[in-house]
Amino acid sequence: NAGVTQTPKFQVLKTGQSMTLQCAQDMNHEYMSWYRQDPGMGLRLIHYSVGAGITDQGEVPNGYNVSRSTTEDFPLRLLSAAPSQTSVYFCASSVGLGYNEQFFGPGTRLTVL
Amino acid sequence: AQSVTQLGSHVSVSEGALVLLRCNYSSSVPPYLFWYVQYPNQGLQLLLKYTSAATLVKGINGFEAEFKKSETSFHLTKPSAHMSDAAEYFCAVSVPGGGADGLTFGKGTHLIIQP
Numbered sequence: 001n002a003g004v005t006q007t008p009k010f011q012v013l014k015t016g017q018s019m020t021l022q023c024a025q026d027m028n029h030e031y032m033s034w035y036r037q038d039p040g041m042g043l044r045l046i047h048y049s050v051g052a053g054i055t056d057q058g059e060v061p062n063g064y065n066v067s068r069s070t071t072e073d074f075p076l077r078l079l080s081a082a083p084s085q086t087s088v089y090f091c092a093s094s095v096g097l098g099y100n101e102q103f104f105g106p107g108t109r110l111t112v113l
Numbered sequence: 114a115q116s117v118t119q120l121g122s123h124v125s126v127s128e129g130a131l132v133l134l135r136c137n138y139s140s141s142v143p144p145y146l147f148w149y150v151q152y153p154n155q156g157l158q159l160l161l162k163y164t165s166a167a168t169l170v171k172g173i174n175g176f177e178a179e180f181k182k183s184e185t186s187f188h189l190t191k192p193s194a195h196m197s198d199a200a201e202y203f204c205a206v207s208v209p210g211g212g213a214d215g216l217t218f219g220k221g222t223h224l225i226i227q228p
Binding site: 004040041042043045090092097098099101102104105106107 | 122145147149154155156157158159162164203207208209216218219220221
């Protein structure tokens with residue numbers, strides 16, 4: 001099992017550019033989430049999905065879109081990048097909610113100039 | 114809604130000394146509690162979790178945590194720190210029946226180990 005994979009590992013964008021952060025898991029997990037990590041802020045939930053075709057907003061969804069066409073993949077789209085979106089982005093998956101462990105990917109470090 | 118507070122953004126201990134990382138939570142129902150560790154340039158991984166069974170929970174790498182309902186705390190301890198324990202530690206809380214947006218992370222504590 002590869003677990004949760006994310007690409008790319010690093011990315012530099014100019015303000016206004018768009019891009020997609022890829023996330024895939026091979027554990028057949030129904031639940032997937034995107035977080036951003038900023039110094040002193042912990043992890044904040046951007047969007048999440050409870051299964052293919054179902055997505056919902058988290059705490060900080062503005063400027064991001066998601067879709068879930070398959071169980072395995074959960075891409076995060078930045079529509080028009082802004083410097084405030086400079087962050088480290090983590091994708092996570094789990095078999096269920098509540099007491100279940102979240103499995104995290106290695107992260108994507110994004111810089112927006 | 115639930116919340117979690119980690120006391121101390123940075124904690125420094127000497128190698129071989131006791132490690133104590135503090136976490137207090139707020140929840141209107143009995144919670145599930147987690148500690149995750151993040152090593153430099155890596156994702157988070159689970160250290161241990163409390164799910165209403167034993168109040169003293171043992172995790173990986175010699176860490177343990179005790180759930181104290183009266184104090185609404187879930188502090189993380191390790192008797193003897195090792196250089197390899199240097200990392201960021203996150204406490205998290207979720208509630209039974211809560212959605213994916215019901216998992217709340219603390220702001221993290223950076224553990225520094227001095228030789």
